[in-house]
Amino acid sequence: MNLPTLVFLGAVLAYPVIYAGYLSVHKVGLAQLRRGEFPFSGWENYGRVLEDPLFWMAMKNTLVFTAITVISEIVLAVAIALLINQTSIWTSRVTRFLILLPYAIPPICNGLIWSFLYSFQLGFLNRILFSLGLIHDPVNWAGNPDTALYAVTVPYIWRTLPFAIILVHAALQGIPRELYEQAAIDGANAWHRFRQITLPMLQQIIAIILILRTAFAFAVFEEILAITQGGPGDATWVAAWYSYKITFSPPNNFGMGAASAFILALMIAAIALVYLRAVYRRVQL
């Protein structure tokens, strides 16, 4: 019964991963592709990636990007989900649709939209801030090395936040009403109810969001491609951009690109493991 599924998953998921692993331990560039022979190179590609200062710069930027986006997403998702979960607050289907809308925007389109918003002289963002009197000169959001990385976090959060809202909202609806009623009888105020009931009951879903969003944020690419292309300078070089450039820019070092992608995957797996252990230790306590 499961065989077709396994074959399909093997073809579309396992094969590319295994083949990338194969490439990562072989010398694969344009010359090797032309000859059709990939000499075995052992750990050489991994060593070259780990020795490259640009890789570590990209990792640092990735960690900053991930920390900002994941923390912001969780805080905002819990806040918005709590809001739309309130029976006293009426939300129309249109409102709910609009909340979900950003998730339906293709990432590359999202990046292009925000690159227009961020435009130095013609962007809507500067126009709004200028009209409100908050700025007197246009701000170069995506072109200034001090603000560029933070500037690309906003479109990313905007696009991916609905996913987290859906999960938190679903989890909120699973919390028994009786718990809140009993807590209210005991005199617990709104903050105490949130702190003692809602948050512990959301712990597992938050762990899932943490793992998923961390994994995806680590692999951010489209917004970087559309808005900054890694610039200015190396201010927004992130791990996936590094792998892309190594692989698809001349001299097209596919082996090293695959090695960098595997290092990234291992890092994500390690972080996911830490999350899981931390969450389940708390649940056991």
Next chain:
Amino acid sequence: MLWVAGVGLEQLPGTWYQMTWNRGGVFFDKQGNHMLGAGSVARETLKWWANTFEKGLDIADPESLKVQFTSSAKAFGAGKNLYRGPNHHYGLNIANDPAQSPIAGKVKVMGSPGDGKTIADAHVYFLCTANRNKEWAWKLLQYLGGKTKDGNYTQAISLAKDAMLGSGYQSVMNSDVIKTGWAPWGDVPEILKIWDKSAYIAEVCSSIYQPWHFPWTDQLNIEVQKCLTGQITPDVCCDNLIKGIADAKRKV
């Protein structure tokens, strides 16, 4: 002023190459030795270029560092800048197109300063010999890079007409396709004069023939953007690029 200085193989590096060549400098000599040391034309050009940004003359549009060929022409069409350059791929067909630009008809093309020295590059098509059908491969190659059965440079002519791309074939450049086809977008004799003064990009940067040129160009994009945004000085930028040559050679 809007520099064409977005990250890429041709945009930001090309702008620096062009200005350096125009001032009489090169990046590598014929023997492959770098020409980026103290007092070099490339280094002095970078100092001048960096000075056009906000910490110096403050005349360069910061958007310059994000725009590629087409996007820079479209941004220039908004009418907020006095100058766009160097004039990569012309862009006149966008900036002077009423359908795409509010300032259409007002954009003039000018040659480079001094004796007008500039650079150009021509792209060639090639196909691998290991084709299943060599006859069709040969036909495709002829269509893309040569003459079709009717004796015309069909692809070169359509690229010139549709995208205002110059051709490596002198007969195409001298033809009515250019004289009449480009006339709505700019002063054709002036453009052809610029074309005649252009040297191949490898004259300025001979490393283009080396496999390490590309990883080195990646570093060049990063270092020069850092320089133009005031994170490092032009001297540090050039010193880093000199060191980067050895690193790039190791990467290939």
